[in-house]
Amino acid sequence: MFDFPFPPILFLRAQVQVVTRMTLNFGCFGAAKIAPAALVHPSRTHPEIVLCAIAASDPHRVEDFAQRHGFQKRYGGDSAYQDDPDVDVIYKPLPNGLHFEWTMKALQGGKHVLLEKPATDTADEAAQIYALAASKKLVVLEAFHYRFQPAIQRRTVKADDIRWSYELGGGSTMDPGSYAVNVVRYLSSSNPTAVLTATAVPYTYTSLPQHQKVDKSFTATLALENEIIGEPHSNLSVPKIFGIIPRIPKLTATKSATREKAYSFKGAAKGEDWWTTYRYQMEAFVDKIQGRTPQTWLEPQDTIDNMKWIEAIYAKDGFGSRPHSQYVYHEENRGEREID
Numbered sequence: 156m157f158d159f160p161f162p163p164i165l166f167l168r169a170q171v172q173v174v175t176r177m178t179l180n181f182g183c184f185g186a187a188k189i190a191p192a193a194l195v196h197p198s199r200t201h202p203e204i205v206l207c208a209i210a211a212s213d214p215h216r217v218e219d220f221a222q223r224h225g226f227q228k229r230y231g232g233d234s235a236y237q238d239d240p241d242v243d244v245i246y247k248p249l250p251n252g253l254h255f256e257w258t259m260k261a262l263q264g265g266k267h268v269l270l271e272k273p274a275t276d277t278a279d280e281a282a283q284i285y286a287l288a289a290s291k292k293l294v295v296l297e298a299f300h301y302r303f304q305p306a307i308q309r310r311t312v313k314a315d316d317i318r319w320s321y322e323l324g325g326g327s328t329m330d331p332g333s334y335a336v337n338v339v340r341y342l343s344s345s346n347p348t349a350v351l352t353a354t355a356v357p358y359t360y361t362s363l364p365q366h367q368k369v370d371k372s373f374t375a376t377l378a379l380e381n382e383i384i385g386e387p388h389s390n391l392s393v394p395k396i397f398g399i400i401p402r403i404p405k406l407t408a409t410k411s412a413t414r415e416k417a418y419s420f421k422g423a424a425k426g427e428d429w430w431t432t433y434r435y436q437m438e439a440f441v442d443k444i445q446g447r448t449p450q451t452w453l454e455p456q457d458t459i460d461n462m463k464w465i466e467a468i469y470a471k472d473g474f475g476s477r478p479h480s481q482y483v484y485h486e487e488n489r490g491e492r493e494i495d
């Protein structure tokens with residue numbers, strides 16, 4: 156028999172593991188309509204997100220937004236904000252045509268970026284963004300939130316909306332259409348090999364210059380790998396029911412039939428029943444920045460390819476790519492705008 160002076164239990168040392176989480180200070184660049192759903196609400200239940208700074212062009216809107224949503228710092232719409240050492244991450248819900256310039260500036264300032272979709276006006280700009288992010292070891296995510304849980308919120312689009320401005324990267328193919336192109340590519344796990352057909356209907360409700368070259372709807376036929384045909388379609392201007400009740404913009408993405416077995420996650424999937432697609436997206440984004448493996452991710456090449464095929468559709472239907480940003484990146488001088 157063993158002759159212990161004390162019962163063995165006394166030799167067990169209690170181990171207390173203290174898990175400390177590094178919080179991330181988020182800045183929001185633009186007091187945009189989508190910002191509460193995509194950033195503010197998800198931040199409320201994410202223990203690592205602190206709403207730090209809001210920047211917007213109008214001082215009254217900045218103040219109102221800061222007070223309503225609890226941002227500590229306020230900025231005008233200038234680049235000083237991109238250099239604030241208190242800010243770790245910037246959410247960019249600007250018009251599409253401004254994404255490239257302000258994302259490049261944010262990366263130059265050392266910030267991770269959650270970038271609204273579609274990432275840029277052109278595939279070339281998206282590639283530049285990811286090249287700079289990689290060189291600075293920063294995370295950029297194009298906010299295709301449905302990819303983190305499939306659901307899409309939609310609403311009606313007024314004539315002065317940024318979606319109708321060619322200069323700001325508007326058009327149906329750039330808005331619900333960017334989801335349609337993305338869904339076709341995602342569900343077929345392949346990229347198009349060609350745009351077989353593409354037709355777009357112009358937005359003709361006004362003759363304002365910003366509304367020229369903007370498509371109100373489009374339909375394309377895409378040849379994909381493995382003899383799959385994809386048909387993205389979107390309409391940003393669905394007529395009101397009985398002329399008075401607004402409808403949501405129409406988005407469809409079909410592909411020729413294939414059979415697939417759907418798998419659920421092994422073990423418990425992260426998330427709660429009440430999480431929105433934006434909350435799932437935020438979970439993955441923060442995981443990536445913090446060096447954890449997100450449940451789902453959208454790789455840079457995916458974003459670049461999506462822009463490439465949006466441009467290819469615009470080339471085929473004759474509307475042409477949205478304007479390339481006039482911003483030219485220079486490491487040494489923070490890249491001022493250079494007009495062609």
Ligand SMILES: NC(=O)C1=CN([C@@H]2O[C@H](COP(=O)(O)OP(=O)(O)OC[C@H]3O[C@@H](n4cnc5c(N)ncnc54)[C@H](OP(=O)(O)O)[C@@H]3O)[C@@H](O)[C@H]2O)C=CC1
Nearest residue numbers: 185186187188189211212213232248249250251271272273
């Ligand atoms: N993920 C999603 O579910 C959704 C994503 N989006 C995307 O988010 C982005 C913003 O969309 P949304 O919130 O509807 O946009 P808003 O109409 O709210 O505009 C966003 C910001 O852009 C600036 N802005 C607005 N009009 C102009 C203009 N004419 N010229 C220059 N700047 C302007 C303003 O910045 P400031 O505040 O500094 O004045 C404004 O806050 C787009 O890229 C869109 O595609 C939009 C809706 C849903």
Ligand SMILES: O=C1OC[C@@H](O)[C@H](O)[C@H]1O
Nearest residue numbers: 307308309310330331404
């Ligand atoms: O991303 C979006 O999702 C919902 C649409 O209504 C909106 O126009 C678009 O920008």
